[in-house]
Amino acid sequence: MHSIVDNISPPFQSEIPRFPIDIDYKTITEVVNQYNSGAGDERLKFVISRLVQHLHDFAREVSLTSEEWMEGIRFLTWVGQISSDIRQEFILLSDVMGLSTLVDSMNNVKPDNATQATVLGPFFTDDARQVEVGDSIVSDRNMQVGDPMFVTGRILDTDGRPIPKARIETWETDPTGHYDNQYPDRKEPDCRGRLFSAADGSYSYRAIRPVAYPIPSDGPVGMLLKKLGRHVYRPAHLHMMIEAEGYETLVTALYPEGDEYLYSDAVFGVKSKLVCSLKTITDEERVRDLGFKKGPVQLLEWDFVLVTKEQAKREREKVVQYLSSKPSS
Ligand SMILES: [Fe+2]
Numbered sequence: 221m222h223s224i225v226d227n228i229s230p231p232f233q234s235e236i237p238r239f240p241i242d243i244d245y246k247t248i249t250e251v252v253n254q255y256n257s258g259a260g261d262e263r264l265k266f267v268i269s270r271l272v273q274h275l276h277d278f279a280r281e282v283s284l285t286s287e288e289w290m291e292g293i294r295f296l297t298w299v300g301q302i303s304s305d306i307r308q309e310f311i312l313l314s315d316v317m318g319l320s321t322l323v324d325s326m327n328n329v330k331p332d333n334a335t336q337a338t339v340l341g342p343f344f345t346d347d348a349r350q351v352e353v354g355d356s357i358v359s360d361r362n363m364q365v366g367d368p369m370f371v372t373g374r375i376l377d378t379d380g381r382p383i384p385k386a387r388i389e390t391w392e393t394d395p396t397g398h399y400d401n402q403y404p405d406r407k408e409p410d411c412r413g414r415l416f417s418a419a420d421g422s423y424s425y426r427a428i429r430p431v432a433y434p435i436p437s438d439g440p441v442g443m444l445l446k447k448l449g450r451h452v453y454r455p456a457h458l459h460m461m462i463e464a465e466g467y468e469t470l471v472t473a474l475y476p477e478g479d480e481y482l483y484s485d486a487v488f489g490v491k492s493k494l495v496c497s498l499k500t501i502t503d504e505e506r507v508r509d510l511g512f513k514k515g516p517v518q519l520l521e522w523d524f525v526l527v528t529k530e531q532a533k534r535e536r537e538k539v540v541q542y543l544s545s546k547p548s549s
Pocket residue numbers: 341343454457459
């Protein structure tokens with residue numbers, strides 16, 4: 221049987237450090253980093269030392285009061301308490317503060333001739349039904365209410381060559397602006413599907429036109445946005461995640477043009493190169509050929525261009541080089 225003492229690592233048993241005391245607002249940062257300097261993991265030591273530095277500088281810069289500190293603690297406690305298996309309020313907080321887009325844009329830079337990446341968001345699930353070419357990812361119930369949309373195109377490499385057998389995960393809102401996993405009584409996936417590109421790189425499926433939606437706003441993040449005078453909407457978009465052997469996984473989304481929230485996305489996900497135009501198909505025979513019972517049908521044609529893992533590595537190295545050449549502020 222192990223005692224608690226057995227789990228304490230040796231330095232604290234064999235040699236207890238003597239760090240400075242009588243610490244104040246000028247000396248605390250240096251002392252905390254001395255406490256953490258024994259970390260065996262160099263990356264952890266570096267990240268924590270910078271976090272401590274910026275956190276303390278923040279408190280000093282704004283002259284954080286004890287009441288404001290407590291308010292911040294209460295806020296973060298609420299963020300944790302409202303999170304669950306189906307709700308991730310911390311990701312939402314990271315999203316609305318721009319941290320998710322910052323991290324994504326450092327780690328997923330694409331060359332100009334490739335499809336740009338954007339944030340995954342909190343609504344992906346890995347249980348989507350597999351659909352065959354031209355099949356629907358939407359239940360009949362939602363298809364009847366929503367605007368039918370046919371999505372088609374190819375998966376290509378940066379030289380324009382088709383990528384067969386690419387695994388495509390796609391998900392979108394239902395006609396009311398909710399993802400299926402926002403319903404507590406969700407029984408099966410809806411408005412999401414998994415498909416594979418054909419030998420010529422092509423793919424196609426039936427969907428509905430996605431709609432703009434509010435991010436969950438009945439918790440701390442919604443309260444914060446309200447206090448900041450911000451709205452809680454994301455423009456309509458269709459999520460796509462594409463994986464293929466030898467290629468960097470692409471996490472992206474397409475944003476139909478004309479949405480009133482395109483230029484004030486609550487989570488900063490929109491990129492102009494991901495804004496798409498839809499064509500309207502009214503010809504009844506064409507509508508039926510595409511597998512729909514009624515029109516008009518919106519046609520979304522889009523080729524996705526993937527980068528190889530080697531290309532992705534080179535792009536990341538460029539970012540690291542750029543960041544290391546800039547003095548930190
Ligand atoms: Fe979304």
